Amino acid sequence: MSDALAEVTGVTKDYKRDKQSIRVLEALSLTIPRGDFLALMGPSGSGKTTLLNLLAGIDQPTSGKITVDGKTITGLGEGALAKWRSRTTGFIFQLYNLIPVLTAYENVELPLLLTSLSRAERRQHVMQALDIVGLSDRSKHFPRQLSGGQEQRVAIARAIVVDPVLLLADEPTGDLDAKSADEVLTLLQRLNREFRKTIVMVTHDPKAAARATRILHLEKGQLVETAA
Amino acid sequence: MLRLIWKNAWRSRRRTVLTILSVAVSLFLLSTMLCYLSSGEQQLESAGASLRVVTRHQTSLTFFLPEAYTAKIAAVPHVTVVQGCVWWGGQIKGKEMSLFMSTIAADLEPTEKMWDDYRFEPGVLDKMRGELRGAVIARRALERAREQEGWEIGKTVTMTSPIFKHDIELLLLGTCEGPDESIVLFRRDYLEKVRGNPGQIGYFWARVDKAENIPGVCRDVDAMFANSESETKTETEKAFMQSFMSMMGNIEDLVRNIGLAVVAMILMVAANTMAMVARERTTEHAVMRCLGFTRGRIAVLFISESVLISLLGAAVGVGGAVLLYRPGKFDAGGMAPFFHMTPSTTATGLLVALGVGLVAGAAPAIAAARRSVVDGLRRVD
Ligand SMILES: Nc1ncnc2c1ncn2[C@@H]1O[C@H](COP(=O)(O)OP(=O)(O)OP(=O)(O)O)[C@@H](O)[C@H]1O
Ligand SMILES: [Mg+2]
Numbered sequence: 001m002s003d004a005l006a007e008v009t010g011v012t013k014d015y016k017r018d019k020q021s022i023r024v025l026e027a028l029s030l031t032i033p034r035g036d037f038l039a040l041m042g043p044s045g046s047g048k049t050t051l052l053n054l055l056a057g058i059d060q061p062t063s064g065k066i067t068v069d070g071k072t073i074t075g076l077g078e079g080a081l082a083k084w085r086s087r088t089t090g091f092i093f094q095l096y097n098l099i100p101v102l103t104a105y106e107n108v109e110l111p112l113l114l115t116s117l118s119r120a121e122r123r124q125h126v127m128q129a130l131d132i133v134g135l136s137d138r139s140k141h142f143p144r145q146l147s148g149g150q151e152q153r154v155a156i157a158r159a160i161v162v163d164p165v166l167l168l169a170d171e172p173t174g175d176l177d178a179k180s181a182d183e184v185l186t187l188l189q190r191l192n193r194e195f196r197k198t199i200v201m202v203t204h205d206p207k208a209a210a211r212a213t214r215i216l217h218l219e220k221g222q223l224v225e226t227a228a
Numbered sequence: 229m230l231r232l233i234w235k236n237a238w239r240s241r242r243r244t245v246l247t248i249l250s251v252a253v254s255l256f257l258l259s260t261m262l263c264y265l266s267s268g269e270q271q272l273e274s275a276g277a278s279l280r281v282v283t284r285h286q287t288s289l290t291f292f293l294p295e296a297y298t299a300k301i302a303a304v305p306h307v308t309v310v311q312g313c314v315w316w317g318g319q320i321k322g323k324e325m326s327l328f329m330s331t332i333a334a335d336l337e338p339t340e341k342m343w344d345d346y347r348f349e350p351g352v353l354d355k356m357r358g359e360l361r362g363a364v365i366a367r368r369a370l371e372r373a374r375e376q377e378g379w380e381i382g383k384t385v386t387m388t389s390p391i392f393k394h395d396i397e398l399l400l401l402g403t404c405e406g407p408d409e410s411i412v413l414f415r416r417d418y419l420e421k422v423r424g425n426p427g428q429i430g431y432f433w434a435r436v437d438k439a440e441n442i443p444g445v446c447r448d449v450d451a452m453f454a455n456s457e458s459e460t461k462t463e464t465e466k467a468f469m470q471s472f473m474s475m476m477g478n479i480e481d482l483v484r485n486i487g488l489a490v491v492a493m494i495l496m497v498a499a500n501t502m503a504m505v506a507r508e509r510t511t512e513h514a515v516m517r518c519l520g521f522t523r524g525r526i527a528v529l530f531i532s533e534s535v536l537i538s539l540l541g542a543a544v545g546v547g548g549a550v551l552l553y554r555p556g557k558f559d560a561g562g563m564a565p566f567f568h569m570t571p572s573t574t575a576t577g578l579l580v581a582l583g584v585g586l587v588a589g590a591a592p593a594i595a596a597a598r599r600s601v602v603d604g605l606r607r608v609d
Pocket of ligand 2 (some may be wrong): 048049050170
């Protein structure tokens with residue numbers, strides 16, 4: 001078990017809406033080995049985003065336990081979680097979610113502002129991350145001056161700039177055309193193979209899922225494994 | 229981080245500019261009102277050290293006292309000199325509203341001793357002795373009247389009064405400098421001649437030898453005229469000024485209340501802007517928390533932005549007031565001789581801005597910090 005990066009054990013998640021309670025995940029257990037590139041599929045509303053949020057520590061399970069990189073994150077306080085998150089996970093969103101008033105460079109730099117790195121050190125990390133996603137020449141561009149695919153690559157640079165062990169992507173290609181989607185997926189594959197990042201990617205697109213090393217289906221709060 | 233706050237603040241340029249301007253205009257108004265209040269206080273303060281007391285009719289300042297009281301007051305122990313005055317309240321004919329001068333008809337002889345805090349142009353009081361219609365005018369008052377009316381030393385000017393029906397013609401003989409920069413002093417015997425009604429005094433100034441004897445003198449003077457036909461009320465210069473000011477209605481309280489209303493208004497404008505901003509950034513705040521920003525840091529960033537905007541407003545509004553209401557530059561048409569931005573007035577304006585920024589930013593910041601990341605992100609879909 002020593003090479004398991006993330007361990008989800010018997011996790012149940014209920015959402016209360018008004019007085020009713022809906023069970024989204026039920027006694028779900030999952031082991032994500034180090035270096036895994038996992039694609040998470042399933043019908044809309046099956047709880048994919050919920051599972052991803054639990055892994056990122058931005059949501060807490062109703063019961064059960066989650067351990068990432070040797071640390072149990074269930075029950076951690078807000079401050080400790082935020083600190084843990086800033087070092088351990090990188091989040092990639094469907095709609096990129098870059099900050100419009102900041103340049104590509106500044107967007108990537110954002111997570112580094114939480115560290116004690118000097119300006120020069122930050123610069124080095126930012127340029128390296130932009131170089132990995134192939135956008136060094138776009139560092140001074142604002143998000144509105146970039147294509148969707150480029151925006152998503154900047155968002156990926158922002159996710160990897162702190163060198164986290166776990167990348168979480170929620171439908172990262174959901175808003176992209178086929179060519180841009182392909183570039184993004186190639187990039188994720190490279191991050192997985194070359195930089196040994198463990199990736200969990202939610203997707204509706206079987207072609208995207210095919211780029212992963214493993215595919216899991218989430219249905220009615222339960223996981224069903226399928227060969228990649 | 230600072231750059232992020234700065235860039236965030238200018239995200240919607242027009243909205244930020246409008247907010248800054250409305251904060252600036254309100255703070256300028258507030259500064260003006262604070263200046264007004266502090267000028268009144270300073271006037272009183274400068275009168276506080278005075279050794280002069282004022283004797284007036286007990287019923288009201290509008291009743292006259294007999295001239296014969298002059299010698300009687302002068303005979304009270306510790307009184308060094310007495311001067312009978314009539315407040316004439318000078319205005320320029322046809323321009324009653326534009327120039328205000330506190331024009332006073334006074335006994336000439338005691339003038340120099342009584343007004344030791346004024347500097348009279350050398351020889352001017354001697355010249356007045358030889359000229360019934362002679363007058364001495366405060367230097368600042370002359371400067372203003374020169375600009376507006378072409379007044380010069382040596383000219384004869386016509387003035388009207390809000391109280392008396394006759395006009396007077398004064399020959400300007402020279403200038404003086406002192407606390408009241410709007411003063412015009414002329415001979416009481418000239419006023420008597422114009423009115424044809426001698427022996428009437430509006431109020432008496434009396435000088436006391438030492439400050440500790442002032443209460444005794446006030447008591448003795450009033451005791452002397454008790455049960456006479458014209459009973460008196462004697463009080464310090466400061467108390468007299470206070471009652472004179474309150475005669476114009478309780479403007480101070482009004483100004484103070486308007487000031488509070490203005491502060492409330494700035495607060496609402498700023499709070500409204502910041503609430504709008506917070507709503508627009510819901511998703512972004514959630515994204516930043518995904519990146520590891522804590523609730524606290526998000527709140528601090530947001531409040532800093534709000535404080536930045538209101539301090540920029542203060543820079544324009546309070547800064548403008550500081551530039552405009554400079555000592556010697558601005559004197560509110562002579563109505564308020566101490567109408568300046570003092571350090572404490574400036575500090576009050578800046579503190580109000582700081583407070584507005586904090587309060588306006590706090591509520592949305594707390595709401596933003598409380599919202600769960602998941603809820604914030606869900607707003608995207
Ligand atoms: N904060 C919440 N309050 C109430 N119900 C919620 C909340 N978040 C999620 N749900 C419910 O939980 C279920 C799972 O949501 P989730 O977003 O995880 O689905 P998903 O698999 O990501 O769907 P999609 O493919 O459409 O993104 C849905 O039925 C949703 O309505
Ligand atoms: Mg989802």
